[in-house]
Amino acid sequence: MKSFATIIAAVLMTVTICAKNAAAQTESRSLIYLGAGIEKEFSKKLTAELDMQARFCHAKESQEFLVTPKIEYEPINFLAVGTEYRAKLSHEKGESSEWTGRFGAWLKAKWSPSILKLEARLKYCNYTDDIMDRDGKYANEQYLRTKLGASVKIKSIKLTPYISYEWFYELNRNLVDKDRVTVGLKKKLNKRNAVSFEYMFEERFNRGKSKKDINNNIFSLSYQYTFPYKKNKESE
Numbered sequence: 001m002k003s004f005a006t007i008i009a010a011v012l013m014t015v016t017i018c019a020k021n022a023a024a025q026t027e028s029r030s031l032i033y034l035g036a037g038i039e040k041e042f043s044k045k046l047t048a049e050l051d052m053q054a055r056f057c058h059a060k061e062s063q064e065f066l067v068t069p070k071i072e073y074e075p076i077n078f079l080a081v082g083t084e085y086r087a088k089l090s091h092e093k094g095e096s097s098e099w100t101g102r103f104g105a106w107l108k109a110k111w112s113p114s115i116l117k118l119e120a121r122l123k124y125c126n127y128t129d130d131i132m133d134r135d136g137k138y139a140n141e142q143y144l145r146t147k148l149g150a151s152v153k154i155k156s157i158k159l160t161p162y163i164s165y166e167w168f169y170e171l172n173r174n175l176v177d178k179d180r181v182t183v184g185l186k187k188k189l190n191k192r193n194a195v196s197f198e199y200m201f202e203e204r205f206n207r208g209k210s211k212k213d214i215n216n217n218i219f220s221l222s223y224q225y226t227f228p229y230k231k232n233k234e235s236e
Contacts, residue, residue: 026203026213029059033198035222041229045074053222061093072108080108102127115154119164121147142171149182158188177206184220194224 035053042048048071055064070084083105091097106123123145149164161184168178184198200218207213 026205026215028215028217029057031216031218032056033218033220033222035220037222037224039224039226041227043229047072063091065089070104078110080110082106082108100127115152117151117153119147119149119151121145121149123147140172144169144171160186160188162186173206175206178202178204191228192226194226196220196222196224198222 033053033055035051037049037051039047039049049069051066051068051070053064053066053068055066056062066086066088068084068086070082072080072082074080084103086102086104088100088102089097090100102125104123104125106121108119108121110117110119112118123143125143125145127141145166145168147164147166149162151160151162153160162182163184164182166180166182167176168180169175170177180200180202182198182200184196186194186196188194198218198220200216200220202216202218204214204216
């Protein structure tokens with residue numbers, strides 16, 4: 001447990017140093033994410049979710065509202081596949097609101113020695129609506145997102161601290177244009193209810209000569225309600 005806390009502290013210190021060093025060359029923003037979700041466990045291997053999220057950025061005076069249905073299936077104990085579709089309504093001061101969509105599919109591997117859980121995920125994302133690219137043309141943006149994470153489940157207090165690193169490879173331009181470090185805590189209130197708090201440091205770079213690179217400091221609070229799988233319809 002001490003080693004995990006040391007890792008989290010080291011990551012936070014690294015993120016702070018990187019943010020300060022990059023401040024003179026980039027635009028820094030703070031965002032707040034508020035989310036709620038419903039999860040249904042159909043079996044030990046099959047789950048479905050409906051996630052809803054509101055995102056706020058004071059610097060841009062913008063709001064985003066997202067709805068994401070998703071489903072995940074675990075064919076074998078250490079491997080899972082999933083898919084989702086995310087609909088997003090965006091509004092920025094002085095601009096008209098617009099809807100965009102994004103399809104995603106992923107392959108996830110996990111390993112759980114003792115209370116430690118290690119996870120690796122490869123996710124493909126395809127923005128299905130027309131998006132203006134950096135040259136002023138419409139492009140169907142596609143990404144491969146690789147994510148590595150670790151978590152520790154503290155059963156005595158139903159608390160799970162976790163950490164992850166993710167990088168975004170843009171297939172259109174064949175380069176990494178964003179990465180993200182996430183540190184968070186998930187608190188399970190009971191069998192059905194849980195809350196999570198996250199801090200994410202996100203860098204967006206390689207945006208071209210006409211646009212500034214961006215650092216995002218994201219603070220996220222979310223709630224999840226789960227309908228647990230009932231084996232043989234047994235009562236809780």
